[in-house]
Amino acid sequence: MKLFFRMLRAVLGPVLLLKEQLTKPKGLVRAAAEQKKIDRECESLALYQFSTCPFCIKVRQEIRRLSLNIAQRDAQHIEEHKQALLAQGGSAKVPCLQIKHDDGTFQWLYESSDIIRYLQQRFAATV
Known part of the structure; x- marks a missing residue:
């Protein structure tokens, strides 16, 4: 069964990419100062x-649409990222948005719809 899904992923992966x-999507265009502020927040x-x-x-499409420069960490091929996700986030499930708060604590946000909602609430209103 694992082999079937690997083969399916090998065939469908390039199509998805x-x-x-x-x-x-076209990214939002902001004034340079505003984009700089957003980049710092990201x-x-x-x-x-x-x-x-x-x-x-x-x-990733929503990140592009909102013109956000968010670091992307490959948790599939880079063992260090996979282990960080598992150890700190609690699950190797993706996508997961790591949010570092001002007090140095981290929040790990899973589920694509929750991540998109968070990004829209935090960054879409600045346009």
Whole structure:
């Protein structure tokens, strides 16, 4: 069964990545000072993701639409990121948005719809 899903992923993965490239949304255009402020805020965020995960693609598309410079961490191929996600976030599930708060604590936000809602609430209103 594992082999079947690996083969399915090998076949569908490139198709999903091509679709992502072909359907890239236009990013929001902000004044330079406002974009700089947003970029600074995004330094406290990191998206743990797999490149061909449909839910991760959905989140990456929203990140592009909102013109956010959020670090993306490959939790599929980079063991260090996978272990951090598991040890600190509690689950190796993706997508997961790591949010560093001002007091130095971290919040791990799972579920693509929750991540998108968080990003829209935090950054869409600044346009």
